[in-house]
Amino acid sequence: MPLNTTPDYSQILLRGLLAGLTAGLLAGGFAFFLGEPHVEAAIAIEEAAAGGAEKPLVERSVQSGVGLFLATSLYGAALGGILATAYTVLRRRLHTGSDTHAALGLAGAALLGLVLVPFLKYPPNPPAVGDPATIRERTIAYLASVVLGLVAIWAAVLAARTQTHQWRRATAGTAGFLIVVTIAYTLLPTFNEVPADFPATLLWNFRISSLGTQAVLWTALGLTFAGLLSRLATRTGHPTETAAEITTTP
């Protein structure tokens, strides 16, 4: 007999934080094995250019080990908390009877809007690339691209919902997304700061490993969060039919 209790925000939030921590650790593992070699190679180039290494405040081995995992897991937990909050607030407006679809849909949208849109406009740079004098402008531009990525997702959903037929919905959604992204990419400033002699292959490999780290983070976050929710549902949930009725009210 299903218990007719609705989970409260804190129960969902706890699962989001846990999923985020797990995803952050996994992303840290990916970054450690597949990203760090490129970071080290870039730092070696930086030091060669500077004519020797300066003593860092934090040992390099700590930055690339504990520090890396600390960064990815804290970042993952923060994003997991935000995903769980978005899920709680938006669940009834997502027009699906499936919690798994809702959770994965939100995580997928985040991967697209928060990761891919910024990545293609401002691909991340390894150490030794980027002019310290423009860090402020680049940070603001990066944050603007994150916000505009979210706006593009929102535009896609609004556009899709003007249509009823399935392929029309998909087409309208894609068009809405691409229009916003195109306008955003045109308006946002461009930075051209890669030193002429920086190895192109290393730059590419670093960027792909950074994209991979973020893809692992969001994929693992979405899947773990969906899994934890489904376990919570078997404890407190309603049969799908009942919930579908509730969730399709606008």
Place this chain on the structure above:
Amino acid sequence: MSKAQTLTTPAVSPRLLATAAGFTGLMLLLAYLVAFDQGALSQSGMYLHELMHDGRHLLGVPCH
């Protein structure tokens, strides 16, 4: 699939929205600490900034 269970979420009340907004702010602060802080928030000088340096690069955030 017929046995699938679905959660319903709590009703979106002004109270829930306020809590959610407050918590989102807290989480954004945590993300800021990892991604952008240079000691102003953490009050640890550049220690945390340097500690999480590689993570910042590999998470795609502009670093320097």
